[in-house]
Amino acid sequence: MLNTSDILETIQMIRQDCLDVRTITMGISLLDVAGGADSAGCISNRIYDKITQKAEHLVATGEQIEKEYGIPIIHKRVSVTPLSLVGGSLDQDGYVEIAKAMQRAADTTGVNFIGGFSTLVHKGIARGDAALMEAIPEALASTHNVCSSVNVGTTRAGINMDAVNICGNIIKQLAVLTEKQDCIGCAKFVVFSNVPEDNPFMAGAFHGVGEPECVINVGVSGPGVVRNAVEKHPDADLSQLADVIKKTAFKVTRMGQLVATEASKRLQVPFGIVDLSLAPTPAVGDSVAHILEGMGVERCGAPGTTAALAMLNDAVKKGGAMASSHVGGLSGAFIPISEDQGMIDAVNCGALSLEKLEAMTCVCSVGLDMIVIPGDIPVTTIAGIIADEAAIGMINNKTTAVRLIPAIGKKVGDMVEFGGLLGYAPVMAVNSFSSKKFVLRGGRIPAPIHSLRN
Amino acid sequence: MKAVVTVTGKDNVGIIAKVSVACAEKGANILDIAQSVLGDYFAMIMLVDVNYLDIPFVDFVDVLTALGNQHNLRIDTMHEDIFNSMHRI
Numbered sequence: 001m002l003n004t005s006d007i008l009e010t011i012q013m014i015r016q017d018c019l020d021v022r023t024i025t026m027g028i029s030l031l032d033v034a035g036g037a038d039s040a041g042c043i044s045n046r047i048y049d050k051i052t053q054k055a056e057h058l059v060a061t062g063e064q065i066e067k068e069y070g071i072p073i074i075h076k077r078v079s080v081t082p083l084s085l086v087g088g089s090l091d092q093d094g095y096v097e098i099a100k101a102m103q104r105a106a107d108t109t110g111v112n113f114i115g116g117f118s119t120l121v122h123k124g125i126a127r128g129d130a131a132l133m134e135a136i137p138e139a140l141a142s143t144h145n146v147c148s149s150v151n152v153g154t155t156r157a158g159i160n161m162d163a164v165n166i167c168g169n170i171i172k173q174l175a176v177l178t179e180k181q182d183c184i185g186c187a188k189f190v191v192f193s194n195v196p197e198d199n200p201f202m203a204g205a206f207h208g209v210g211e212p213e214c215v216i217n218v219g220v221s222g223p224g225v226v227r228n229a230v231e232k233h234p235d236a237d238l239s240q241l242a243d244v245i246k247k248t249a250f251k252v253t254r255m256g257q258l259v260a261t262e263a264s265k266r267l268q269v270p271f272g273i274v275d276l277s278l279a280p281t282p283a284v285g286d287s288v289a290h291i292l293e294g295m296g297v298e299r300c301g302a303p304g305t306t307a308a309l310a311m312l313n314d315a316v317k318k319g320g321a322m323a324s325s326h327v328g329g330l331s332g333a334f335i336p337i338s339e340d341q342g343m344i345d346a347v348n349c350g351a352l353s354l355e356k357l358e359a360m361t362c363v364c365s366v367g368l369d370m371i372v373i374p375g376d377i378p379v380t381t382i383a384g385i386i387a388d389e390a391a392i393g394m395i396n397n398k399t400t401a402v403r404l405i406p407a408i409g410k411k412v413g414d415m416v417e418f419g420g421l422l423g424y425a426p427v428m429a430v431n432s433f434s435s436k437k438f439v440l441r442g443g444r445i446p447a448p449i450h451s452l453r454n
Numbered sequence: 455m456k457a458v459v460t461v462t463g464k465d466n467v468g469i470i471a472k473v474s475v476a477c478a479e480k481g482a483n484i485l486d487i488a489q490s491v492l493g494d495y496f497a498m499i500m501l502v503d504v505n506y507l508d509i510p511f512v513d514f515v516d517v518l519t520a521l522g523n524q525h526n527l528r529i530d531t532m533h534e535d536i537f538n539s540m541h542r543i
Contacts, residue, residue: 002458002534004488006541007499011460011530067512070532251540258539 010251017224018286019252020072021259022279023112024062025200027207027215027272028054030081030116035088043088044101051078051105051114054214054269059110061266065259073259074221074281074421078109079205080116084132092134099139099146106145115205117148120195123157123444125166133163136170140185141177147203153193153390155397158447161387165439167191168383171404175375179408182416186405187338187370191386193393193400198273199329204366204401215272216264217329220256222248223278223340224285226316230294241295242315249276249319257324273328276320277365278312280340282423288312288333289342300342301352309333310363330399332365338418338425339370347426354385354428362392367401372416372425375408382406384435387445395448456485456534457504457511459518463527465496473500473529476521481508496527501534 013019033046055078062076080086080102087095099117106114117139119129136148150167153159171186178185190203197208200217207215229248233241256274264271280288289300295308313333321327335357337343346352354371361367367389373382386402393400407416410427417424461473470489477484482502489498507514515531522529 002499002501002537003541004499007458007460007537008497010537010540011462015528015530064512067515068533069536070515070530071536254539255536258535 013225014071017228018221018281018283019225019255020074020221021256022219022221023075023077023200024058024073024259024263025077025079025205025217025219026055026058026267026269027079027198027211027217029207029211029213030083030086031209034086035090037089040090040094040097043086043090044098047086047098048101048105051080051102052108055109055111057267061263065262065266069259071255071259075112076110077113077115077200077202077205078106078111079200079207080114081207081209082118082120083116084119084126084128085209087128087132090128090131092131095132095135096139096142099135099143102146103143111145113145113147113202115147115149115202116207117146118150118206120151121163122151122154122160124160125163133166133170136189137173137177137185140174140188147188147205149190149192149195149204149206151192151195152386153394155194155394155450156447159193159387159390159394159445161439161445162442164386164390165383165442167386168379171382172379172406175406175408182418183405183407184418187403187418187422190401190403193390194398196329196399200275201277201279201330203403211272212270214269216260216267216269217272217275218256218260218263219275219277219279219329220252221279221281221286222252223280223288223291225252226278226312227285227287227291227294230291238311242311245312245315246319249316250323253320253323271326273326274320274324275329276317276324276327276331277329278316278333280334280336281421282339282341284341287340287342288335289340289346293342299349299351300346301356305356306359306363309335309360313364330365334366334369335360335364336370337428338372338423339421344423344425347428354430358388358392361389361400362396365399367393369401369403370405370422370425371403372405372407372427373430374411374427375406377406377430378434378436380434380436380439381430383439385430387439391445397450455504455511457502458532458534458537459500459502460530461496461498461522461527463496463522465491465494466525469496469525469527470498472521472525473498473518476518477502480514480517481506482514
């Protein structure tokens, strides 16, 4: 029979330490329903039909696995081919209509989020890309569960600063259009550098062009479990602590792998990847910041935080890589503000600043995430923040992203409430000196020399 | 298919009997039991064969959860593979 202490450990991880599978995300290719010269209505119908057909049993299957294995599966999601590749000759209004069709598909299938209202413009902006980007503010403001992303840079192509400026504008417009809902539109839009094609996490999930017809990707969670393991070893040195984290990450990922394999089998859809990211929630005990504090920094943001995070992130990957047959997506510790109670507390007590967060993003995924800034911040400053983060990704050959929420009418220290997994966050201070002249130069920041690998 | 039933809570008379009866009524064959009482805290782990259940497994999970709620116990019924995959290489 199974070891009693192993069984009780698993039960404790789930009941007390908030262990869960964050998401089963079904990636669906829409390349075969792409538009050409068809009308928006025609393309929308084909997109709706394909998503609802492929994802028909996704939610029910997820719920069944949840029940049988006793593992909470928080979200069931869908990601689709970046829509700029599907929209054909559509204009801005046409893309908004497609976003509404995606929302209807989400309603019909019961999924929590649908991602892929996306485009990749790291080297330049094609006609369809421009139309889609123009449509993003209205598309996200007029839907609830549709998520959008834009890739503005890669290590191989450099950073498209024209796209960065457009994204700065999109973020501001989203904030204005959804002002009455605490600017929630911005929480559904993320700007990437080196975007992965198989990411199961929102808002950045889409189904890349190298992906199969349909695929199952799984994102695990488990900051609470890691924190508990770390806190049980208050006197361990960092070598020993890294081992503890690795072993814990292994167990968490094996659970994710099991769920992924089972979902893949039942839905008769190939298994893609398990994303190893530690994804926090606002629930008490489910915080990445608290792991870092458990490791020994007094508050997240104190000197030493970046080193602690680097070690944590690396140990999670080492443990997780052996537990899963295919690892992918973002696979790094997330450090969002609003979704992590420890981060919120650290900002409130003055321990954590935007600049420290930027430093932390150099050693983990996925960037400046769910950070609320004052609503009167100039668009060019938002573009400057995006450019900084994209540069970190480009130079370090890693994924970085920016999900900022300019809270219209709010000032530093005010609270903004999103609800659910998105949580709440205090408005953070932003450096008030201007980046206007730099970002408005436009053009492209050339790719770094280490892009020449061939 | 085998499932692991974990019962935890404050000790009182007849916990094993109640859970065993529920298993028998629904056609779950008990393969192994480990139980201990620490102070007044009760913990029991049962391995049951659920291949010949009269009802779907997910309903069996609900039956035991409800039984636990009635008697102030926490009963978790989970497919054994979750433990195998997490704790065995």
